[in-house]
Each structure stands twice: as structure tokens, then as C-alpha cells.
Amino acid sequence: MENGHGAVRQLRYLPAIGSAYGVEVLTFAALRSMDTQRRRVQPQRPDFHVFALVGSGSGTHEADFRDHQLTEGGAVWIRPGMVHRWSDIDACDGPLILFRPGFLPGFTASEATTPACWQLDRQRLSLALLAAEHLGREHSAAAHTPRLASPALLSHLLAALILRALPDTSHSTGAAQPGSRHTEVFRTYRATVEEHFTDWHRVADYAQALGYDVRTLTRATRAAAGTGAKAFLDQRVLLEAKRLLAHTDLPVGGCARRLGFRDVGNFTTFFRRQVTMGPAAWRAAYSTAGTRGV
Known part of the structure; x- marks a missing residue:
């Protein structure tokens, strides 16, 4: 799509070699190393989910016309079709997970109500980072040793990570409960x-x-x-x-x-x-x- 700001890149899910399970685990550092031309700062519209945690550092991000400050404890969930750009993540560190629509079933309500960016307190961040590390290790094992691969396990670990990281408002007593x-x-x-x-x-x-x-x-x-x-x-x-x-x-x-x-x-x-x-x-x-x- 074109306008005075240039093209919005339409990003398709193209997994790396060894990551053909519907999910891929990266880091902000890996994204920077792969994107030497800094295309990440331009508007893009992925057809997949992007979930990230800021374990340290700070930066900025824009999602569907809203600017967000990224600081330690920040969580980002870009859903398919959202227009976003990594305005400045040069100093951010932490896990960054890409996954296909449908890889994480049962989260439709959360996708609709969770903001693109929110903040975790220190304790919840620590637990979320542990969950991300577990997912990353299982993903790495699946990529290097295919006989250990289990898409179902990866899906459950991703669900556990997102459940751990969801903002508190998603669990308020007035909200509809999953399965209701x-x-x-x-x-x-x-x-x-x-x-x-x-x-x-x-x-x-x-x-x-x-x-x-x-x-x-x-x-x-x-x-x-x-x-x-x-x-x-x-x-x-x-x-x-x-x-x-x-x-x-x-x-x-x-x-x-x-x-x-x-x-x-x-x-x-x-x-x-x-x-x-x-x-x-x-x-x-x-x-x-x-x-x-x-």
C-alpha cells in the first residue's frame, strides 16, 4: 500500500529452516542483525502474530496510530493485519516470538481486548521470561533434533507464556471467563x-x-x-x-x-x-x- 509515507510492507509468514512448526522464537538482537537496512522502522502489516517481551532496555513502537514507549517489563502483541513499526528498538533486549494464526487456538477474546502494548511488574516479567526461555529451548531442540519436535508442546508452551503475560485487566471479575x-x-x-x-x-x-x-x-x-x-x-x-x-x-x-x-x-x-x-x-x-x- 502506498501513500506519502511510502509503502506498507505486507509481511508473510516465512519460517526459517528448521522452524516449520507454526512458531519461531527470536530476540530483538536477532531481529536487528537480520535487518541491517532498518526496514523495521517502516510501517509493516504482518499476516502472523508477533509477541515480544522487553527484558531490558528501552525504545518506542507504533501500532495502528498509537505510539508506545517500550521499557523493561514491556509486552507487545501484534495481531495479523495490524499496521505497526518498530520505531526504535536499538537498545531493547528480550524474546520475540512469531506464530501463525490458528497455532494458538482459543485466544480470540484476548486478541480482541488486549492492547498492542502493556507493562508487566517485575515478578510477572521474571515468570514470563522463564516461560519464553522454556519455549525457546523446546523450539531450538525441535529445530536441531526433529524427532523431538512436538507442535502440540510448542503450542501449549506458547499459550502458557501468553497467559502469564496477559495484562491484569484480562482477568478482572467482570470479564467473561474462557469457556463461558x-x-x-x-x-x-x-x-x-x-x-x-x-x-x-x-x-x-x-x-x-x-x-x-x-x-x-x-x-x-x-x-x-x-x-x-x-x-x-x-x-x-x-x-x-x-x-x-x-x-x-x-x-x-x-x-x-x-x-x-x-x-x-x-x-x-x-x-x-x-x-x-x-x-x-x-x-x-x-x-x-x-x-x-x-
Whole structure:
């Protein structure tokens, strides 16, 4: 995708030799050594998950229009389709794990509600780093001795790492618990939104397709994601609108059509209701901020 800031790289999951198990364990140092041209500082959109822990050092990272300071104890979870860039990780150290969608089943609700970056306290960081080290050793053993390879074991170790590192808000008493009916309904709703948000803009469309009523989807989404079903849907459409405006040269009318709006007026009204300015004005403001390095 092209705009005034250059291309957004579409990154495909291409495992290294010996890492054909759906997961790969690296470090920030390894990323720097492989990326001598510093392409990591440019916007990129992976089709896989990136999970990282900052064991030491500091830096900066941008994910879907939000800047994040990285310090010791920082956790980063980039999900497929997110536009992000490693603004400055020259002084960061710690594990960096890449894994395919579907390699870690059952985390749909966490993917939707966990921020791109958050902070762990010292005790939780220590435990998370131990979990990452265990995953790294098993991954290395699988790569060097294929008879020891166990994708199921790697998947369980990755799940343990992410469960250990998830922010405390994911375990609040008001949140839907894994395996609950609300969680299962929300997972189904979220997956269907991801598939149809450019065509279906009403919660009633999803309710009809999934065999639920609107109130059921609203309750489940509020329990799992902390917001109503309509707000969740609107935020997904808005995020894609911002990605198109920021990272492509599509005119506003083209963005509207790509997102399923019948005319540019409806799209402008929708966008303005969400961010208090029209799409053309938002694009101009984002472009100006980018040229200042903000």
C-alpha cells in the first residue's frame, strides 16, 4: 500500500529452516542483525502474530496510530493485519516470538481486548521470561533434533507464556471467563465481523446470520470486550478506514466503496461521528503529523 509515507510492507509468514512448526522464537538482537537496512522502522502489516517481551532496555513502537514507549517489563502483541513499526528498538533486549494464526487456538477474546502494548511488574516479567526461555529451548531442540519436535508442546508452551503475560485487566471479575457462553458467542461474532465488516454494518445482519438475537450479541460483546456489539463493529470499520486513509492513495470515495458504504456522504458522516472530523481532514492531519515525525 502506498501513500506519502511510502509503502506498507505486507509481511508473510516465512519460517526459517528448521522452524516449520507454526512458531519461531527470536530476540530483538536477532531481529536487528537480520535487518541491517532498518526496514523495521517502516510501517509493516504482518499476516502472523508477533509477541515480544522487553527484558531490558528501552525504545518506542507504533501500532495502528498509537505510539508506545517500550521499557523493561514491556509486552507487545501484534495481531495479523495490524499496521505497526518498530520505531526504535536499538537498545531493547528480550524474546520475540512469531506464530501463525490458528497455532494458538482459543485466544480470540484476548486478541480482541488486549492492547498492542502493556507493562508487566517485575515478578510477572521474571515468570514470563522463564516461560519464553522454556519455549525457546523446546523450539531450538525441535529445530536441531526433529524427532523431538512436538507442535502440540510448542503450542501449549506458547499459550502458557501468553497467559502469564496477559495484562491484569484480562482477568478482572467482570470479564467473561474462557469457556463461558458469552465468550463463545463473542468469538463467533468477532470472527464473522472480521469476515463481513466491509459488507454488513448492522448488528442485526450478524444476529440473523448467526442465529442469535441482537441483545445476545450485545451482552456477549460487552462481557468479553467491554463494549456493545454495535460499538465493536463500528470500531472495526473505523480502524480499517484509518488504515486505508493513512497507508493508501485511495481517494475518500474509493475508501468508502472498499468499506461497503453506498456513497461517500454516508462514509463521511460515519467517520465524523467517530472522530469529530471528516476523513479528508483526518488524512491531512495524519500526513502532517507524519512529516513532523510525530
